Amino acid sequence: EIVLTQSPGTLSLSPGERATLSCRASQSVSSSYLAWYQQKPGQAPRLLIYGASSRATGIPDRFSGSGSGTDFTLTISRLEPEDFAVYYCQQYGSSPPTYTFGQGTKLEIK
Amino acid sequence: QVQLVESGGGVVQPGRSLRLSCAASGFTFSSYGMHWVRQAPGKGLEWVAVISYDGSNKYYADSVKGRFTISRDNSKNTLYLQMNSLRAEDTAVYYCAKDRSYYYGSGSYYIPYYYYGMDVWGQGTTVTVSS
Numbered sequence: 179e180i181v182l183t184q185s186p187g188t189l190s191l192s193p194g195e196r197a198t199l200s201c202r203a204s205q206s207v208s209s210s211y212l213a214w215y216q217q218k219p220g221q222a223p224r225l226l227i228y229g230a231s232s233r234a235t236g237i238p239d240r241f242s243g244s245g246s247g248t249d250f251t252l253t254i255s256r257l258e259p260e261d262f263a264v265y266y267c268q269q270y271g272s273s274p275p276t277y278t279f280g281q282g283t284k285l286e287i288k
Numbered sequence: 289q290v291q292l293v294e295s296g297g298g299v300v301q302p303g304r305s306l307r308l309s310c311a312a313s314g315f316t317f318s319s320y321g322m323h324w325v326r327q328a329p330g331k332g333l334e335w336v337a338v339i340s341y342d343g344s345n346k347y348y349a350d351s352v353k354g355r356f357t358i359s360r361d362n363s364k365n366t367l368y369l370q371m372n373s374l375r376a377e378d379t380a381v382y383y384c385a386k387d388r389s390y391y392y393g394s395g396s397y398y399i400p401y402y403y404y405g406m407d408v409w410g411q412g413t414t415v416t417v418s419s
Binding site for chain 1: 332383404406411412
């Protein structure tokens with residue numbers, strides 16, 4: 179079973195700064211099977227990125243995803259106040275199918 | 289608009305059963321696989337189960353296998369999660385989510401042509417297992 183480890187656990191930044199969030203897999207993951215989600219307090223998660231680098235519908239272009247193999251990154255180019263939230267990476271694994279989430283990175287206002 | 293609405297949560301004693309429902313609207317429910325994902329208080333997201341668009345393929349997390357059953361009624365645009373032998377550690381908010389991907393295979397092989405992620409989520413229903 180593939181384990182996803184996100185770092186840092188908490189990231190403290192100011193609006194306007196650049197955020198870089200990491201997701202490391204315990205073994206190689208197909209880029210096609212890697213997604214990122216945003217969750218604000220009291221709300222359901224929202225899909226941001228699929229296929230490691232494709233933005234979901236309606237997601238601003240300040241959000242970008244990259245990576246391959248075991249190392250993936252979510253970058254927010256210039257933080258807006260509404261971007262402070264918890265972010266999860268997630269991967270699809272086969273045989274049998276599983277959908278594993280990382281433990282999350284909390285992005286907080288500095 | 290595209291919407292998922294969960295219901296059926298509540299407080300239940302350990303060992304008892306509960307059935308959750310997820311009503312879908314605004315999209316062709318019968319064309320997409322659906323998931324249940326849960327979140328324990330103050331914790332991260334945990335995938336629970338997935339069902340294929342036609343109900344022929346069902347897969348579960350090890351933590352719920354043998355106790356939970358996912359099902360769907362495409363004529364009613366509704367997803368279900370039957371939860372039996374509930375434990376304290378099943379206490380969580382349960383979300384249903386739509387999977388935008390298209391899959392092939394059966395048995396142990398349920399593989400997306402491309403994984404588009406869980407693109408629509410409900411607001412969740414809370415299950416508390418406590419005596």
